[in-house]
Amino acid sequence: MAGSAGKWIVVAVATLLSGLALAFGGASKVNADPAASLPRGAESATVARLQQRLPSGRLAPALIVYSRAGALTGEDREAITGDAERLASLAVGRTVPPPVFSPKEDVALLTVPLPGSLPLSRLGAAVDGIRAEARQGLPAGARAEVTGAAGFRADLASVFDGANITLLAVTASVVALLLLVTYRSPWLWLVPLGVVGVADQVAAKIVAILTRTTGLTVDDSTLGITSVLVFGAGTNYALLLIARYREQLRMHEDRHVAMAAAVRSAAPAILASSATVTLALGTLVFALSPGSRGIGLAGAVGIVTAVAYALLVLPAALVLFGRGLFWPFAPRTGQADPSRTGLWARVGGAVSRRPLVMAVFSVIVLAVLALGAVGVRSGLSETEQFRDRVEAITGQETLSRAFPAGSVQPVTVVSRESAAAQVRAAAMVPGVERVTPGERGAGWARADAVLTAEPGSEESFATIRAMRAAVHAVPEAGAAVGGSEASDLDERDAATRDQKLIIPLVLAVVLVVLLLLLRSVVASAALVLTVIASFAASFGAGWFAFRHIFGFPALDLGVPLLSFLFLVALGIDYNIFLTTRAKEETAEHGTRQGIVTALAVTGGVITSAGILLAAVFSVLAVLPLITLTQIGVIVGFGVLLDTLLVRSVLVPAIVTLLGDRFWWPGGLSRGRPAVHPGVRQADAART
16 A cells, blocks of 8 residues: 555656756756857967957858859849948948959858847848848859858758757657567557656756756757767666566566565666766766767766656556556566577577687677778868758858968967067968958957968968967967867867877776676676777777768767767666676576576567667767767667677677686675576576
8 A cells, every 4th residue: 555655656746846847947048158169278269258359259240152153243243242232231330341252253252240149049030131132133143152150150050940859759759669669568668758758858957957057058969969868778777677577577466566676676787877877977077178068967967867767757657557557468477487588598598608609709790890990080170060061061162162271261369469460470480371460459459360271181280289389489468379270179189188088087987887886807897898899899880881871071079989988888788787687697596507597588678778779879860960970870880789799799708708707806706506407497487
């Protein structure tokens, strides 16, 4: 009776708290500061903040690019002049500078300065108006495209418009389909899907509150990744809990007793798994990239919310409906567990008979896949970020083809006004074509430097480093070098630094959690090595696919770190589920039989969880950024590889080869007396 009342109380409290979060959580606050998206402590971020003290730093220019094959005609020039007069009403100061023509006179650039403080919705409307005005009355054969800071911001907002709703719908549909296939029940799948779906929305509201109270910076891609984490991890925890619940229903008549036993047996693995992912995401607070920090904090909130709903709300929701929830395959008390003699029992037996062959085969497969990473390139330019060819990108490409390298987006040098002349002279290092003085204000001066090297090249980055060293040497100038090209350099350096720091921290977190859970140095080290090998193989296969199938020019800078974190932290889950069960079975049946039995009873649920998690990450491809597609492909493939090869073949083979030494220095490493076959058969029948 107490258990019956308790489940209703839990469900009622969860419903109330969830309703309050959904009703009053509000929307996420977006940080409009341009420096907020740059690495912490980066010189380009300093320049972005100093520029805000100058008149142009408070602007978001819309660049109208007019072009015609051959050369612009006199009629084209008249239309451009007319546009400049009409668009002056939208410009700051009601003035539009005269158009600039390319050396071949086939492209013209008209700059419309818009207020940088415009809300995104009004900025998008302004850009739409500029595009409509520029095309209206344009002579046939001429083309007008709007790019620049305003164009890119408007197009980014446009491609994400409704994308997160689409992501949520597709994710929920994928999860529903896979749960339906897994359980083959017309209604069981509704319970975990409903609980995880509510957890996802509650997590989004908690993140929204944090953006308004703690300064947490998020964007649409961060929210999309958080949603995928909640659905993927939350459903995995639900699958493990329901599998244990089904086991216990075969041993206990009372479903409340069965659920209590299921929670006791599943909770350690689920808590260890969620702690690993949460702590791994938490290491991103040490990242210089604000995007990575945002993903780390928002993702950690999502995982904590998912595990809370999985261990507190889901058990209460499941016992509300009794055994009929599993219809037409409802477990009966005293029924034998079919998994102990099923497919995964046969796989475990095959691996245990030839462990060395299976281990060598697995390592060869992983090594061959890892070779695909040879020649990997990282760093996407601003025009390579989108999967769709938005107008801001095509306009920027038209500019780059028509004007000399470096002149479209010059390097910005900001210094104290009193030292402006000395700084301009110092900035003329080899590789700089010219430095022209710019505006002044609030005691600061700006200069624009045009580089001779192609943007994004090593020569360009070397020139920027030389410029920084030279202007820093000017005494009492407070000089800094920024701009688009300098920002790319700072982001690349920050990504390299973050990888060197965060990757070892993630591995340390995983190792510590495994040591605390398994109390075995050998087991923990072996499992960490397997997830590293799995990531290397997935990374290699992913890069091969990006180059030869997707046609992507490079990996985004944040992809290696984020895909490593997600794959290692989530991939270790399946090893945790397997080895914690193996530890239980080893205490009674010995290491060799223990790992076979563990694989037999967890194989189905872990395979279902892995396929589901891979499918959920692949859903990131519905979002418009190449970065998210790359993360989804690497992590999705890696989870499948980890589920079907590493966890199913390599880990059991390693455990079998090492025997009791796998558990060293724990008590199981000293061995256990063999169990008589008759006793084992009786035990299996009783189970």
